[in-house]
Amino acid sequence: MIDDSQLAAVPKRINREDSFAFACHKGVSCFTECCRMLELALSPYDILRLRLSTGKTSTELLSQYIIVEQDPGEPFPRFYLTMVDDGRASCVFVSAAGCTVYADRPAACRTYPMGRAAQKTSDQTVCEYFVLIQENHCRGFDEPARQTPIEYTADQGLSLYYHFNDLVAKIILHDSVGDGFIPSKKQIDFFTLALYDLDRFRVMLKKGEIDLLGITSCANDTDEQLLEMSINWISKYLFTQFN
Ligand code: SF4
Ligand code: SF4
Structure with a gap:
């Protein structure tokens, strides 16, 4: 029998103005537990920023920390952050004290538990909408702090990530x-x-x-x-x- 904890959380669409309860900090019991067993896709701007906290060039990041995949029939490759073979498939940048590249962590880490989708409209502009992914293991939803998607975007420093992701989306969705x-x-x-x-x-x-x-x-x-x-x-x- 499958219990609730085994079911993948279904993303729920959330309006830009609707607030949700969530906070992530060192005091939560699940601290860093979500930094494992990830398929963490990286964008060009993610790599630009990771260079800063790691002191590596983009060429070094590509050869040391990034897995490139391209399935047959897919036009472009995808770039994933490496998980290490420590028995828990931990992110290469996680430590007991937290994320070692926190100031330059990828957009996927900043935006969680929110998701942002961008769609190209008929006039070639990109429009956005947000979803909330409420997973049972994440205790951040028990915290009292509330914010809207727009406030969370600003708090997590996501604007430039979204700007560059939208530019790249025009290529992927050309x-x-x-x-x-x-x-x-x-x-x-x-x-x-x-x-x-x-x-x-x-x-x-x-x-x-x-x-x-x-x-x-x-x-x-x-x-x-x-x-x-x-x-x-x-x-x-x-x-x-x-x-
Ligand atoms: S980059 Fe940092 S926040 Fe993102 S999964 Fe790795 S350790 Fe966690
Ligand atoms: S599972 Fe949720 S609350 Fe726990 S560390 Fe990850 S994002 Fe923060």
Whole structure:
């Protein structure tokens, strides 16, 4: 027989203005228990930020901490944070004292227990909605603090993560992809370079090894400016016939 604790929590849609009770802190009995057995997908901005707390380059993060998967028929690879083989499949960044990259933790860690979905509308804008995932093991729901999705987004520093995720979503959800576009191996390599290996992309820019396709760029741009440019660049590279 299956009891309630074995059932996966069903996400419930929540309005932007509706408040929910939740707080996570070192005093909860389940502290860090959710940092295990995860399929933690990383976005380009997650990797940009993880470089800061780890002191690693994007190239080092990719080779040391990230698993790249691409199922047959999927146009683009997916990037997951490594879980370590400690018998509990713990996140590579969790310690007894908490998250060792807390200031730069990925969006999925910031947003939990909320989820945000972005949908592209017919006029190509991206609209968002929120869901709440109430899992039995999470004691954060017993806490008195209440907040709306908008307040939680601000509290968790999610705005820039959402901004960049929406830009990347325009590539993943591009009409050409819906029409069956399958990138070549070279295009997938450039997708990985431009979005997930910003440090190597910057070096190649400085050496003049990237054809900018008419996009203005400066190799001394900030990381955020460079990521914005590289997202534009890979979109142009993939979906116009320069290659
Ligand atoms: S990155 Fe930090 S918050 Fe996220 S799962 Fe790992 S230890 Fe937990
Ligand atoms: S299970 Fe919930 S309350 Fe416990 S550490 Fe994770 S997010 Fe915080």
